[in-house]
Amino acid sequence: MPKEFRSLISLQEAKSxxxxxxxxxxxxxxxxxxxxxxxxxxxxISSQDVPGFGRASMDGYAVISQDTIVAREDRPVSLRLAGSxxxxxxxxxxxxxxxxxxxxxxxxMPKGADAVVMIEYSLAQKGIVYIRRPAFGGENVQAAGSDxxxxxxxxxxGTPIAAREIGVLAALGRESVRxxxxxxxxxxxxxxxxxxxxELLLGQIYDINSYTIAAGVEDCGARPRSYGIxxxxxxxxxxxxxxxxxxxxxxxxSGSTSAGAxxxxxxxxxxxxxxxxxxxNFKPGKPTIFGIIRGxxxxxxPGYPTSALTVFAELAAPAIRSVLGRGHSENxxxxxxxxPLRTEGRQQMLAVGVSGDLVYPVDxxxxxxxxxxxxxxxxxxxxxxxxxxxxxxxxxxxxxxAQGPCLVVAGENSLFLERLAEDLPWRLMLLNTxxxxxxxxxxxxxxxxAAVSSPLEEAPKGEAKVVWSGKRELGLIxxxxxxxxxxxSQRIVGWPRDSAMKEAFEQALTEMGIxxxxxxxxxxxxxxxxxxxxxxxxxxxxxxxxAASQAxxxxxxxxEDELYLLAGPKGLGNPRIKSxxxxxxxQTI
Numbered sequence: 054m055p056k057e058f059r060s061l062i063s064l065q066e067a068k069s070x071x072x073x074x075x076x077x078x079x080x081x082x083x084x085x086x087x088x089x090x091x092x093x094x095x096x097x098i099s100s101q102d103v104p105g106f107g108r109a110s111m112d113g114y115a116v117i118s119q120d121t122i123v124a125r126e127d128r129p130v131s132l133r134l135a136g137s138x139x140x141x142x143x144x145x146x147x148x149x150x151x152x153x154x155x156x157x158x159x160x161x162m163p164k165g166a167d168a169v170v171m172i173e174y175s176l177a178q179k180g181i182v183y184i185r186r187p188a189f190g191g192e193n194v195q196a197a198g199s200d201x202x203x204x205x206x207x208x209x210x211g212t213p214i215a216a217r218e219i220g221v222l223a224a225l226g227r228e229s230v231r232x233x234x235x236x237x238x239x240x241x242x243x244x245x246x247x248x249x250x251x252e253l254l255l256g257q258i259y260d261i262n263s264y265t266i267a268a269g270v271e272d273c274g275a276r277p278r279s280y281g282i283x284x285x286x287x288x289x290x291x292x293x294x295x296x297x298x299x300x301x302x303x304x305x306x307s308g309s310t311s312a313g314a315x316x317x318x319x320x321x322x323x324x325x326x327x328x329x330x331x332x333x334n335f336k337p338g339k340p341t342i343f344g345i346i347r348g349x350x351x352x353x354x355p356g357y358p359t360s361a362l363t364v365f366a367e368l369a370a371p372a373i374r375s376v377l378g379r380g381h382s383e384n385x386x387x388x389x390x391x392x393p394l395r396t397e398g399r400q401q402m403l404a405v406g407v408s409g410d411l412v413y414p415v416d417x418x419x420x421x422x423x424x425x426x427x428x429x430x431x432x433x434x435x436x437x438x439x440x441x442x443x444x445x446x447x448x449x450x451x452x453x454x455a456q457g458p459c460l461v462v463a464g465e466n467s468l469f470l471e472r473l474a475e476d477l478p479w480r481l482m483l484l485n486t487x488x489x490x491x492x493x494x495x496x497x498x499x500x501x502x503a504a505v506s507s508p509l510e511e512a513p514k515g516e517a518k519v520v521w522s523g524k525r526e527l528g529l530i531x532x533x534x535x536x537x538x539x540x541x542s543q544r545i546v547g548w549p550r551d552s553a554m555k556e557a558f559e560q561a562l563t564e565m566g567i568x569x570x571x572x573x574x575x576x577x578x579x580x581x582x583x584x585x586x587x588x589x590x591x592x593x594x595x596x597x598x599x600a601a602s603q604a605x606x607x608x609x610x611x612x613e614d615e616l617y618l619l620a621g622p623k624g625l626g627n628p629r630i631k632s633x634x635x636x637x638x639x640q641t642i
């Protein structure tokens with residue numbers, strides 16, 4: 054007798070049931086060249102600086118900036134040419150006052166030099182270089198660690214590995230990476246089906262679902278394993294399903310799910326496992342099946358290809374992505390520019406980030422790996438366009454399938470925010486811009502929240518509201534806990550100018566008698582600050598107590614800082630902000 058669908062569950066209920074029976078993802082190490090499309094299983098912390106040395110970012114002459122202060126077009130400064138620096142080699146020369154060295158883009162800066170004068174503003178004749186324009190310290194120089202700093206967290210678990218992630222990993226010298234793994238067994242049912250490539254006989258059709266569902270599984274980041282076409286025979290079907298349960302983490306079977314006389318998959322599942330539901334109240338997913346076979350979830354999809362893909366997209370794909378930590382994806386998205394944009398007038402593919410429907414440039418230059426790490430895709434700017442107004446509609450060509458809605462937090466770095474980015478089930482994007490730019494990003498709508506280290510009244514115009522605040526202990530971080538802290542004789546790591554940490558640190562140094570500190574380098578995060586000191590690249594830094602503790606470093610408390618999270622009026626109803634608030638600590642951080 055044909056079975057009747059006596060009780061249909063809602064689509065939401067079906068999703069909830071499947072969500073309660075998901076298998077855990079496995080982890081494995083894969084070679085970098087084989088990681089495309091995989092889901093990252095580890096927090097990637099940089100084990101080196103990128104670039105690993107100070108290098109010239111323009112062709113020209115490496116100089117001591119003080120030597121060029123009075124240089125003018127009509128009164129060039131003459132410097133002795135000390136030699137040149139070959140690409141890919143350590144400089145054999147050292148620049149002294151009154152000297153210059155020829156450098157190429159990407160070549161290592163010679164010791165003593167702190168700037169590069171572009172070749173357009175210089176002239177070399179008979180061992181003398183004539184400089185026609187002054188250069189400031191650091192001009193046309195890419196400092197060591199300015200792109201990715203040693204100890205900086207650059208990628209988080211759950212990140213889909215696409216071209217940009219592979220570029221970041223390669224820049225860090227990684228040969229392999231740990232990824233999340235999920236094997237999904239696939240099979241079609243039906244005596245009328247044959248594999249593509251064979252000659253069709255009367256009454257036969259080609260198996261479509263095995264291929265379309267396999268592509269969908271792979272697009273979700275899992276590995277499809279095909280078990281071919283199951284015959285309409287209970288014993289053979291049962292044997293194959295049990296084998297799939299032994300060898301895979303999840304099972305997807307299409308066809309034979311309805312209530313007709315020849316549909317038997319629900320009967321086989323009842324015999325070899327547990328049938329949890331059969332029938333979902335939505336079109337075209339009415340005959341959908343879900344059961345458990347030897348602890349492995351099994352979803353029965355309708356046989357019609359369009360119906361199978363529809364149910365896969367509604368039930369199976371979200372389940373697979375949830376196990377792997379991914380969100381819904383697509384390859385293109387429309388948006389509008391967050392602010393005005395000036396361009397060079399040439400045809401350009403500009404790297405951009407996406408926050409909701411706002412698109413903002415993140416391009417730091419063609420040599421920057423962090424452009425890749427921050428960019429969601431590119432927008433094409435046609436030749437002849439030199440200015441685009443804020444709000445202009447744009448199409449973003451995504452580097453990888455678009456992830457689901459995320460929450461963007463811009464402003465001060467904090468260890469607890471990094472932990473949240475790692476632990477939350479949805480994407481939390483952290484933009485370590487410092488308090489000042491964090492407020493601006495919130496005001497412009499680029500960020501959903503601003504993490505700031507100063508009172509609300511100092512924020513830009515608008516109706517931003519403090520939604521959370523927490524205290525943290527800041528102080529000096531040093532390598533030897535038993536040694537006295539003497540900043541005057543130590544190499545110091547500083548913070549970027551827009552960070553509130555810079556102001557707090559320099560105030561502490563001033564109180565210790567150091568009014569104009571000279572930094573050996575800058576750090577953008579507290580973990581990077583601690584890692585730089587712990588590695589011996591510097592002797593002294595400033596940051597959160599927890600960062601020093603995790604790195605086994607000495608810590609001298611200086612100030613108790615209060616970190617504020619600000620939200621704009623439109624963001625107060627954002628469910629992800631509410632979810633974030635529930636995950637935040639109630640007191641100190």
